[in-house]
Amino acid sequence: MHRTILTFQNTRNVIKADQLLAHHGIRARIIPVPEHISSECGMCIETTPENTLAIQSLLTENHVQFTIQQW
Amino acid sequence: MNRYFDNGSTSFPKPSQVADAIHHYLTHMGGTYGRSAYQRVYEATAMVETCRDALAHRMGTARAENIAFCSNATMAINTVIKGLPLTGKRVWVSPLEHNAVMRPLWELAKHGIINIHTLPAWPDGTININALSNIDLSNTGLIVVNHQSNVNGIIQPVETIAQWAGKVPLLVDGSQSVGHLPIHLDQWGIDYFAFTGHKGLLGPSGTGGFFAKHPETLVPLIHGGTGSRSDSYDMPLDVPDRFQAGTPNITGICGLLAALQHFPQPRHTHADLLHLMNAIAQLPGYKVWGANNPIEQGALFSITHHRMTPSDMADKLYRHFGIEVRQGLHCAPAAHRHLGSFPNGTLRIAPSPYHTSDDLEFLLKSLTELSSIQ
Numbered sequence: 198m199h200r201t202i203l204t205f206q207n208t209r210n211v212i213k214a215d216q217l218l219a220h221h222g223i224r225a226r227i228i229p230v231p232e233h234i235s236s237e238c239g240m241c242i243e244t245t246p247e248n249t250l251a252i253q254s255l256l257t258e259n260h261v262q263f264t265i266q267q268w
Numbered sequence: 269m270n271r272y273f274d275n276g277s278t279s280f281p282k283p284s285q286v287a288d289a290i291h292h293y294l295t296h297m298g299g300t301y302g303r304s305a306y307q308r309v310y311e312a313t314a315m316v317e318t319c320r321d322a323l324a325h326r327m328g329t330a331r332a333e334n335i336a337f338c339s340n341a342t343m344a345i346n347t348v349i350k351g352l353p354l355t356g357k358r359v360w361v362s363p364l365e366h367n368a369v370m371r372p373l374w375e376l377a378k379h380g381i382i383n384i385h386t387l388p389a390w391p392d393g394t395i396n397i398n399a400l401s402n403i404d405l406s407n408t409g410l411i412v413v414n415h416q417s418n419v420n421g422i423i424q425p426v427e428t429i430a431q432w433a434g435k436v437p438l439l440v441d442g443s444q445s446v447g448h449l450p451i452h453l454d455q456w457g458i459d460y461f462a463f464t465g466h467k468g469l470l471g472p473s474g475t476g477g478f479f480a481k482h483p484e485t486l487v488p489l490i491h492g493g494t495g496s497r498s499d500s501y502d503m504p505l506d507v508p509d510r511f512q513a514g515t516p517n518i519t520g521i522c523g524l525l526a527a528l529q530h531f532p533q534p535r536h537t538h539a540d541l542l543h544l545m546n547a548i549a550q551l552p553g554y555k556v557w558g559a560n561n562p563i564e565q566g567a568l569f570s571i572t573h574h575r576m577t578p579s580d581m582a583d584k585l586y587r588h589f590g591i592e593v594r595q596g597l598h599c600a601p602a603a604h605r606h607l608g609s610f611p612n613g614t615l616r617i618a619p620s621p622y623h624t625s626d627d628l629e630f631l632l633k634s635l636t637e638l639s640s641i642q
Contacts, residue, residue: 206504208302208313208509209317209320209333209508211302212317213317215310227305236498236499237495237498238304239302239304239305240302240304240309240313241305
């Protein structure tokens with residue numbers, strides 16, 4: 198497993214999540230949504246596996262719905 | 269001297285930062301909303317969401333995602349009216365509704381889809397709260413109330429009306445109130461609230477939208493691409509995407525955000541406005557159309573003259589004093605019928621925060637001299 202991707206229901210949630218992660222010093226980057234995980238044409242967030250727990254906690258706490266994809 | 273008194277139609281001037289922000293977007297920033305992932309798109313998308321957050325703060329709701337952008341309040345109102353299951357239902361309206369409400373309702377009524385009823389009101393159009401308890405709300409699909417009249421500026425007690433409405437959906441048309449009055453959507457329990465960006469908020473035209481407390485109750489008016497759930501022909505269920513098909517007016521929203529962030533300190537007080545209204549009412553031949561109770565008076569009002577028609581007055585004010593105002597029915601024939609100013613309508617005085625008390629005095633002096641001009 199070497200990639201961790203967060204996908205969201207809509208773009209607003211991507212922005213909210215990215216701003217929350219940046220505010221808490223969690224490294225992440227915005228990337229186009231890979232076709233094999235979704236047919237979206239927008240953006241998602243890539244981070245590293247060690248951040249997964251912190252991100253889950255932070256986004257859930259702030260009511261930002263998301264899905265984590267790892268492979 | 270600021271001689272533009274047509275801010276009920278559209279505001280002018282805007283904060284200088286509005287044009288700066290639009291220029292910056294068009295010349296340097298660029299980028300669409302949420303359709304790719306490079307920095308330019310991210311910044312444009314984040315800007316749109318910052319504007320949505322700023323609007324939510326301004327309108328007193330913690331649910332920014334429940335605010336959808338539209339091209340104007342008319343489209344927002346159409347989205348709500350045509351998105352609700354109103355077939356066979358009654359719709360109650362205030363007597364001061366704008367055609368942005370009355371025309372979509374009439375379109376449904378003339379095809380036998382709904383029945384329109386008018387809420388009981390006082391002569392100035394303020395809803396008679398005491399009489400509401402006599403109304404049978406059974407089989408009612410919607411109640412619509414213009415928060416601040418675009419004709420006489422009266423402010424409706426929407427919080428009290430929302431309490432009375434209970435579970436019956438309430439749509440508040442905030443076209444004239446937002447930017448001028450404090451708005452507390454969550455506290456007041458408003459179901460749907462339509463707003464525009466180019467009047468009281470001092471943003472550019474082509475911006476506006478609506479708040480929906482329960483967006484799942486509305487069928488989208490416009491269908492199309494959202495950059496999300498693109499594998500499906502169905503519109504997404506989640507907000508704001510559900511109501512935002514197509515590329516939004518990013519340029520306009522950029523300007524609207526700048527307006528929200530740089531809103532000017534008002535240069536005249538509400539007392540100055542009331543003083544102007546009282547002074548005009550004292551002038552021979554003039555009648556002022558406003559709220560009976562000064563507490564319920566919003567940021568605009570109308571006048572008529574016993575000899576000059578509204579169009580005569582508007583023409584003379586412009587030619588002799590350079591004063592710009594709107595005359596006629598203001599797209600609100602229902603309001604004029606209720607007030608008794610139909611069919612000629614009125615001349616509307618709609619100041620902005622940029623008017624000083626000296627500007628208001630100039631208007632008063634011009635109206636004083638106007639009646640002696642042949």
